[in-house]
Amino acid sequence: MFDSRGDQPSSSELLSTRTGSDLELQIIHYPHPTLRHVSKPLKRVDAEVRAYASQMFDLMYQHEGVGLAANQVNLPYRLFVINATGDPEQKDAQGVFINPVLSRGKTQVAGDEGCLSIPGISASVSRHETVTLQAYNLAGEEVTVELSGFVARVVQHEVDHLDGRLFIDRLSTTQMAEVRDALEEFEIEFSSMRDRGEMPTDDQVAARLAELEQLRT
């Protein structure tokens, strides 16, 4: 069972530390520090990790996304879920990828991207057109898939998350100037939440991630 840290403020932004079916993940927004955390490979997949993945799909569909990385729900693990169709009925398009390793093809293409952790902002980002993705699924089986086009883009975006990188880090100076005001809004909201005690401090976030890492990485 997770340590329920009594010294942390209770907040809708905090992950519930309870185990089992009542765990509650939330999508965190820029500039939450966990989005900059370099995730650690999972050493074991237990019932709770499977429950995390299931909730990540729910959140992804609820927010009309096509991919969600563990950092985005305040977890320090190398795991992401995708469904490039965005359609919950299309189960064949669903994937859970654990400890992913990407090999990138030579050609790059530009395409529009957004992010559930920076809602409302989109920009054109250059990505490799094709990738080979090696990872483990929830059953612990190794999988290798060749991907191209939009799904390859989604996977590169998600692997970036696991490395603590956001799509805005890949924008040109001109593009960055265009989104700067919108990003500042997120920064202002974040610091107001901190001021109101609704957001844990950097130290508290780091301590919680370290605990979660100790459990499974």
Ligand code: ZN
């Ligand atoms: Zn994202």
